[in-house]
Amino acid sequence: MANPQMPQVIAVGMSQVGYREGYVEGGWNNNVRYADEVPGLSVYQGQSWCMTFTSWIAMRAGVPTLFPRGVDCSAGVAWFQAASRWSWYPAVGAQVFYGDSGSEHTGIVYAYDATYIWTIEGNTSDNGSTEGDGVYLRKRRRADAIVYGYGLPAYAEGITTADTALKGVSGYTYAASNLGPSRAVLAKAGMLVGNLVAENLxxxxxxxxxxxxxxxxxxxxxxxxxxxxxxxxxxxxxxxxxxxxxxxxxxxxxxxxxxTGGGTSTATNEFGPADHGLVAWTMNPASCTPSGTTLSAGVIYFLEVILRSSATISSLCAVIGTAGSGLTSGQCLAGLYTASGTRVGVTADMSTTWNSAGDKTMALTSSYSAAAGKYYVALLFAGTTSPTFACGSTLGNAFTPGNAHLTSGSYRFCRSASGQTSLPASYTMTSATPDANNVWAAVA
Incomplete structure (x- = not known):
């Protein structure tokens, strides 16, 4: 199978983070390696170089024809528009353009969610200037006035974008958010492109x-x-x-x-989801407490998992220590939601399944092809006595360290209001309450 091109582009860009332009007599001078190394651009040495940098990335990654080559951001916008590869929505591996008609600055998007884009940019600075001193990683709000639009390179494997108009279009995968390729994928991509620089590599x-x-x-x-x-x-x-x-x-x-995030396992002596035959989980199950936790009847518990790369999800997993009793048929369910609160999977009734202890694999009624990003496993119980679920901590609703430094709409562990009898087709995540029942759950 051909190696995907997008991770190669991002790996090359990441390898340059920290690079600084020339500094002479107390000032930065715009002299960079990239102008001399991209054929045809050496005459622009000493000029603004953000577009030169993206041209160099494309060449170094072996995809020179998928990006515009030059120094003029306006020409880059026109190049993508002429190729019908332009969007007002971000994509992983896209070239983002900034300022008046996209003429002022550019970079490469390596991740996005509903609010932000994360980028690799040359000729910028810590404060996000469009005329800086080096290569930096930037986090910008998608709604910022400076963000103009995005060129979508025609990667051989396709491209994942937040553009709803491209749903179902060949060569595009829609995802409301995408955290980009895992570190394992980037490591492989970095090794593949290595230190080769070639015009037609x-x-x-x-x-x-x-x-x-x-x-x-x-x-x-x-x-x-x-x-x-x-x-x-x-x-x-x-x-x-x-x-x-x-x-x-x-x-x-x-x-x-x-x-640095991404992937399913870190060092060779540390277990990850893949070591258990799983795609992602809320936490390492070995860190669960001996007592576990019960659920409140009629409350949906949302448990966040992160997919570092795309995967097909066919089942959800939990561990029950003590069986429930008097469970209400049709109101004991598990489901899968996107980070924005759209239900993308649901199980059949779990009242019989949860009426016994053990490791529970709960099949979705239909598999879901999930793009990389954040998702929630949802659990809903109704009946006399809740099953006891494996969990990491149960410290009370007033003390929720599992949600440290997170804000409304992005909690790892949260819950709905009471009175729920089913898993709705969508849920407003900003209305969810932070919860300290850090229940263990996984997707497979």
């Missing part, structure tokens, strides 16, 4: 990304005893040290990939 064939050495220098190393002290040709080196995946960026910054 193609990296879509098969390759073994476990131990990969490419011409011009080592770009991936296994089980090193010390971090690399330099990067071939100024690029990134991907390596593992003590079982932990890491990357040394072109600027020399070492990033521990086990703590």
């Amino acid at each position: 193609s990296v879509n064939g098969t390759a073994n990304a476990d131990r990969l050495h490419l011409a011009g220098g080592v770009v991936a190393m296994d089980n090193v005893t010390a971090a690399p002290t330099s990067s071939p040709m100024g690029g990134a080196v991907w390596y593992s040290q003590g079982g932990i995946p890491k990357v040394r960026t072109g600027s020399g910054t070492v990033i521990d990939l086990s703590s």
